[in-house]
Amino acid sequence: MLRPVLIGAIAVTASLLATGTAAADPVFTYDVTKGSSTIKKLDATLPLGPGSLVVDLEGATGRFTADMQLPPSQGNFKIFGIFPTTATVTMQQVGKVTGTLTDGAVAAHAEVTIRLTDVKAIGLPLFVGDNCRTAKPASIDLVSAPGFNPLEGGELTAASYTIPEFTDCGLSTGILNGLIPGPDNTLSLTLAIKW
Numbered sequence: 001m002l003r004p005v006l007i008g009a010i011a012v013t014a015s016l017l018a019t020g021t022a023a024a025d026p027v028f029t030y031d032v033t034k035g036s037s038t039i040k041k042l043d044a045t046l047p048l049g050p051g052s053l054v055v056d057l058e059g060a061t062g063r064f065t066a067d068m069q070l071p072p073s074q075g076n077f078k079i080f081g082i083f084p085t086t087a088t089v090t091m092q093q094v095g096k097v098t099g100t101l102t103d104g105a106v107a108a109h110a111e112v113t114i115r116l117t118d119v120k121a122i123g124l125p126l127f128v129g130d131n132c133r134t135a136k137p138a139s140i141d142l143v144s145a146p147g148f149n150p151l152e153g154g155e156l157t158a159a160s161y162t163i164p165e166f167t168d169c170g171l172s173t174g175i176l177n178g179l180i181p182g183p184d185n186t187l188s189l190t191l192a193i194k195w
Helices: 001-017 170-179
Strands: 029-037 044-048 051-058 062-071 073-079 083-093 097-102 105-121 124-128 138-145 153-163 182-193
Touching: 044 073, 044 083, 062 105, 105 153, 105 170, 138 182
Parallel strands: none
Antiparallel strands: 029 044, 029 051, 029 182, 051 062, 062 097, 073 083, 083 105, 097 105, 105 124, 105 138, 138 153, 153 182
């Protein structure tokens, strides 16, 4: 019984998206099955997810708002390419993710505060406190990769975003600001529709 219901839901949603009219705007729930962000200054990759993305689509215009939840991630880096360093990194959404869905293609914008906890360099803790974070949110523009299907999922990517400077990290603030903030970082998320 589930398969006909699913097919029917997809057909109805596709029809609404095609005509731009709907009695009620659809809500899509996606699993973020995996993701990653490259941090250019550290020459490192941070794993992201699994998490979730709930999208409230305005069927008549293609505009949407969304809520994204990603759990804290364990980052493994090498300072100056030599000293092994670990940190728990949390990307915390600020406000709603906003964007548009046009002919199946997604363009989205997210504001994200990056928080650091449990930072250790060569096994020794850097006492960053409980409120170590970027001084302002990182501004991230995401677009759908080729093959993305809003009724199935696919990949969203940010070709480049800037990590702002950190604040409230105690005596480690200056150290972290010399190592992490800067432009040309990337991000990708893989979505799968959840019916």
